[in-house]
Amino acid sequence: MKETVTADPVLAPAPGAEQHLALDFANSAVVLPGGQFADLLGTPAAARRWLIERDLAPAELELLEMCTAQLRSLREQIRALLASRADGLPAPAPALAAVNEALTGAPAAALLHWDPTRGLYRAASHPTTQIVAHASAVLAADAADLLTGPDAERLTACGSAPCGRYLLRHGRRHWCSTRCGDRARAARAYARRTAQAETD
Template identity: 65%
Template sequence: MSESVIGESALPPAQGEEGHLSLALVNSAIAMPGGHTVDRLGTPAQTNQWLTERGLAPVDAGMLDMCASQLRSLREQIRSLFAARAAAVPALPAAVAAVNDAMTRVPTAPLLQWDDKSGPYRATPHPTTQIVDHALATLAADAADLLTSPDAERLTACGSPPCNRYLLRHGRRHWCSTRCGDRARAARAYARRTRPGTA
């Protein structure tokens, strides 16, 4: 792995990630200069670590390829919704449906259970078998909350290509990190120096 790949994977959270897990999810795949991508959900182990760091799964959850794939799929659907909101264009119906589907995977009321010895009781099924469903529901609900909150007005893509992260704009800042801000300023300065007719 190159130094730039390692450095980019250590980027600080983008503005707003601390308050919105869905923003952290969308930013878990990072496009970098040179065409490299760091995917923090690239393997089941990385997915487990990402979920554990956010309190969405125990350390020993034992994620499978299918689990990581489900999370990556939701990430792309939420990314699509964030892009539509930031650009003020209609969202893809499939992305809206995917978020709604993820939110409804987890029961909101304790379900009726039946034990052969003690009889009926009510309980919420718990994560041992449904960790991914709980994580998907939590992330989807957070995305829905963000998209329908006043914060949605501040949702924007990082203004330093090729970075693909999203952030909640604070003032005039349109970059997800100091590194991206420096890169954008350097590109603007280079463009001014190399413009025809400038000395």
């Protein structure tokens, strides 16, 4: 059973996450050593911090759990698209629908409203929802650009189990971090020693 940690893990961004916000977003659910799990969108406060640190929301943003759940749901759909692309499989229809909905879900302008005392006026119907919709549209657009652009060929999942992060491959490197690379090399060395001991 995975234990969820509440503190932010200190991990360097996976290769490509600095160029593609969608990779950073997809990797905001992190499997840590020792069966621990960190979700950087796990609570409204954590999701608020994640959005503000990436200039996707103003500092005064207050998030509701409903909005945080929408972000986590979009993250899972983007992860499904990244997984299908990395594995060379067809894109799942629900994931495509979710990303397309996020792409079109943010109004480009303040909407027109009517009030008997004010008359016609323009405003967002719910400012927090509009901020989350805008952030979702930005993340979905970056995911679409990544999945259809030249970097899509380098997209891969980290090759060190149980890590679930995605990265853009550089040369032969298939790990998201030094920590994962060391773990993968240690596992290979252990497997070699075990196989040799069995043949002796």
